[in-house]
Amino acid sequence: MQTEFLLVITTCPSAEHAKSLARELVKSKLAACVQISQAITSVYQWQGELCEEQEFSLQIKCLAQHYNAIEHTLSKLHPYDVPELIAVPITQGLPAYFDWIKETTQP
Structure with a gap:
């Protein structure tokens, strides 16, 4: 596969x-699709404190070439000081789905 695809994960409060x-990621054509989960519970350490918070997970399907712009957008708009931002390469999938990602993320 010539084009690299990513699944980028973040959470919001x-x-x-x-x-x-x-909406911003899809409107700006940085992502083909963003799925938002129902509320989840996250347990983590932050500034020496044990925290337990309700969050919403986002799964962002995109081209790898858009990762830097996605990171920049999330850094500007995300309410957390240090948001979760994890990118996982997609190595297998339905070719027609990959074509759709390419088509919907073209300027």
């Missing part, structure tokens, strides 16, 4: 924040 980020 509210459904409203998640929807706002998702």
Whole structure:
């Protein structure tokens, strides 16, 4: 496969924040699709404290070439000081789905 595809994962503190980020990424053609989960519980350490918070997970399907722009957009718009931002290469999948990602993320 010549084009690299990524699944980028982040979380937001509210459904409203998640929807706002998702809309911006799709509208700007950085992502073909962003799926937003129902509320999940995250348990983590932050500044020496044990935290347990409700969050919404976003799964962002995109071209690898758009990762830097996605990172920049999330850094500007995300409400967290240090947002989760993990990119996982997609190595297998339906060719027609990959074609759709390419088509919907072209300027």
